[in-house]
Structures are given as C-alpha cells and as structure tokens.
Amino acid sequence: MAAPSICSQWSRYGSGWLRAMRGCWVPRLRSSWPAGSLGARLLSQEKRATETHFGFETVAEDEKGGKVYHVFESVAKRYDVMNDMMSLGIHRVWKDLLLREMRPLPGTQLLDVAGGTGDIAFRFLNYVQAQHQGKQKRQLRAQQNLSWEEIANKYRNEEDSLGGSRVVICDINKEMLKVGKQKATAQGHKAGLAWVLGDAEELPFDDDKFDVYTIAFGIRNVTHIDRALQEAHRVLKPGGRFLCLEFSQVNNPLLSRIYDLYSFQVIPVLGEVIAGDWKSYQYLVESIRRFPSQEEFKEMIEDAGFQKVTYESLTSGIVAIHSGFKL
Numbered sequence: 295m296a297a298p299s300i301c302s303q304w305s306r307y308g309s310g311w312l313r314a315m316r317g318c319w320v321p322r323l324r325s326s327w328p329a330g331s332l333g334a335r336l337l338s339q340e341k342r343a344t345e346t347h348f349g350f351e352t353v354a355e356d357e358k359g360g361k362v363y364h365v366f367e368s369v370a371k372r373y374d375v376m377n378d379m380m381s382l383g384i385h386r387v388w389k390d391l392l393l394r395e396m397r398p399l400p401g402t403q404l405l406d407v408a409g410g411t412g413d414i415a416f417r418f419l420n421y422v423q424a425q426h427q428g429k430q431k432r433q434l435r436a437q438q439n440l441s442w443e444e445i446a447n448k449y450r451n452e453e454d455s456l457g458g459s460r461v462v463i464c465d466i467n468k469e470m471l472k473v474g475k476q477k478a479t480a481q482g483h484k485a486g487l488a489w490v491l492g493d494a495e496e497l498p499f500d501d502d503k504f505d506v507y508t509i510a511f512g513i514r515n516v517t518h519i520d521r522a523l524q525e526a527h528r529v530l531k532p533g534g535r536f537l538c539l540e541f542s543q544v545n546n547p548l549l550s551r552i553y554d555l556y557s558f559q560v561i562p563v564l565g566e567v568i569a570g571d572w573k574s575y576q577y578l579v580e581s582i583r584r585f586p587s588q589e590e591f592k593e594m595i596e597d598a599g600f601q602k603v604t605y606e607s608l609t610s611g612i613v614a615i616h617s618g619f620k621l
C-alpha cells in the first residue's frame with residue numbers, strides 16, 4: 295500500500311480558490327470596501343469559510359493540520375504514560391469497551407484511523423487471537439481419539455493464529471506510528487497488522503475495503519470532520535460498521551464543574567510536569583470543549599450516509615461511543 299508523504303497531505307488543507315484569492319486580489323480591494331458593503335460582506339464570509347478552530351484559537355483552515363501535527367509530534371514519546379496518569383488508567387477501560395461493542399467476527403478486516411500508538415489495534419489482535427484459540431481448542435476437544443501427533447500437528451499447522459483477521463493502523467503522524475511500532479514489537483505483535491501514514495480526510499485505500507472502521511480520540515483533531523466521515527463511509531464494505539470513541543458532553547451538572555476544574559487546572563499542569571508540554575495539553579482540553587455533543591455528532595454521522603446510528607455515553611458522558619452502518 296502506498297504511504298502518501300506528509301507534505302502532499304498538507305498541501306490539500308484549505309479550499310483552493312478561496313486561498314488563492316486571499317493571496318491576490320482580496321487584500322488589494324479590501325481598503326476600498328466601505329463597512330457593510332457587498333465587498334466587505336463577501337470578504338468576511340470568505341474569511342469565515344476558511345477559518346476554523348484549534349482549541350479556543352481561531353486559525354486559518356490550512357494552518358490547523360500543521361498545528362495538530364506539531365502537537366502529536368511533541369507528545370508522541372510521552373503519550374501513553376500521559377494517558378495513564380491523566381485518566382488514572384480509565385482510558386484503558388473506554389478502549390476495552392470499544393472492543394466489546396465491536397465484537398469482531400472471525401476474519402474481520404479492521405481499519406483503525408488516527409490509530410497513533412496502536413492501543414485499539416493491539417486490543418483487536420488480542421481479542422481475535424483469543425477467539426480463534428478458543429474455537430480451535432473447542433474443535434480439538436470435540437474430536438475423539440486423536441493421537442498426540444495429530445494434536446501437535448494441528449497446533450503446528452496453524453499458521454494464522456488470528457483466523458484471517460487483520461488490522462491496518464492509519465495515522466498522519468510518523469512519530470506516533472514510530473512509537474506504535476516499537477510497542478508492537480515489545481508486545482509481540484508481528485502478524486496481522488500494517489502501519490500506514492495517511493490522512494483521515496483522504497484515506498489511501500480503495501472503496502469498500504474494510505469490515506470495521508474505528509477512530510478513537512482522533513476525529514476531534516481533524517480539520518474537516520465531515521470529510522473524514524465521508525471517507526469512513528467510502529472505505530467500508532456494504533454492511534460495514536463505523537465506530538468512534540471520542541470525548542463528549544458531560545451530562546451531570548455537578549460532575550461537570552469538577553470535570554472542568556480538573557481539565558483546565560490539572561491537565562495542563564500534568565502536561566508540563568510529565569511531558570514538558572503545557573500547550574499541547576491545553577489544546578487537548580480546549581478541543582474537547584469544542585467537539586459537538588452526542589446528538590450533534592450523531593447527526594453528522596448520519597449526514598455522511600451512515601444508517602442505524604446510535605451512541606452510548608460512558609463515565610457520565612466524558613466520552614461516548616458512536617456507531618453506524620454502511621447499508
């Protein structure tokens with residue numbers, strides 16, 4: 295599979311003709327537009343159309359990708375330890391629940407987008423391996439009068455311990471992927487996984503290719519969420535499933551105040567102390583507040599063409615798992 299270069303990915307950010315115009319005739323005309331005139335209104339519309347947010351900051355659309363890249367390049371090495379410290383390990387439970395929701399069938403082809411250091415992919419591999427081994431044991435136990443040679447051969451001939459399941463981890467950040475690959479080696483995951491550098495908004499995969507698409511704590515960072523959702527829909531096979539684990543809206547007012555206090559007063563401090571990076575963790579908490587609520591995000595998933603869209607809020611809505619099908 296071809297891995298597109300980071301530079302070619304970035305050249306795409308922002309809408310082409312508006313960007314080109316901003317650079318040429320728009321600034322020259324600006325001074326001659328009286329306030330409230332059509333020209334001034336068009337300019338402000340054009341600005342709004344090409345601006346987005348990076349946390350609480352307003353930035354040009356074509357700047358956001360670079361800023362997000364810098365955040366994850368900076369945190370990559372301390373990413374996993376930070377998550378355990380900041381969430382007291384709770385992120386592991388959320389990720390386990392995503393797998394429980396997925397319940398992959400034998401032979402599942404999974405695409406994990408914004409897969410970073412591989413947490414979802416490794417859970418998937420452990421799950422399908424355990425399933426496959428369980429099935430194999432049950433089959434052997436059901437067969438009477440097998441010799442020890444036959445049993446030993448059965449185990450030896452078992453080339454694919456994953457029962458045909460595979461996972462592709464796709465992420466835009468090569469530093470995150472690098473840490474993920476090191477983790478895979480340390481955890482003994484060799485077979486059944488591929489690492490691909492790519493953008494959620496322009497996936498380097500053919501149509502109708504995967505059974506399941508996951509994105510965990512990734513979609514919040516994408517510049518055009520609608521494009522990422524459309525891409526998810528494109529690469530899934532008919533009948534395929536979209537699953538997203540993401541921060542969401544806390545639904546308990548009292549807890550919400552404690553949560554805000556913890557997010558804004560503690561997380562950036564931990565970011566500074568553990569990773570030497572206040573700004574990236576300030577971006578994390580700000581981007582969480584910017585992300586749509588459970589219901590709003592559900593509508594966006596439906597707009598991308600998914601059917602039977604549902605969600606489950608976890609830990610009082612701190613995070614939610616959204617699910618949808620390509621039918």
Ligand SMILES: COc1cc(O)cc(C/C=C(\C)CC/C=C(\C)CC/C=C(\C)CC/C=C(\C)CC/C=C(\C)CC/C=C(\C)CC/C=C(\C)CC/C=C(\C)CC/C=C(\C)CCC=C(C)C)c1O
Binds near residue numbers: 550559582610
């Ligand atoms: C740069 O971008 C990123 C970098 C990353 O490293 C990760 C991500 C993406 C995120 C993940 C992969 C998930 C893992 C990361 C997190 C969970 C960090 C984000 C955390 C939050 C937004 C806050 C919510 C966290 C939790 C509920 C986890 C549990 C944490 C606690 C129970 C905190 C306990 C801490 C203390 C007792 C320390 C003392 C605190 C204070 C003095 C401040 C005041 C705090 C309190 C009164 C207690 C705080 C209690 C809560 C927060 C519980 C609130 C519970 C509910 C609302 C149910 C990435 O994009």
Ligand SMILES: C[S@@+](CC[C@H](N)C(=O)[O-])C[C@H]1O[C@@H](n2cnc3c(N)ncnc32)[C@H](O)[C@@H]1O
Binds near residue numbers: 408411467470
């Ligand atoms: C918070 S991490 C999540 C990593 C992993 N899924 C997890 O649950 O631990 C967010 C990831 O999204 C990736 N990312 C951000 N924008 C992306 C994009 N446009 N396309 C693909 N990946 C992106 C980042 O590089 C980073 O690895």
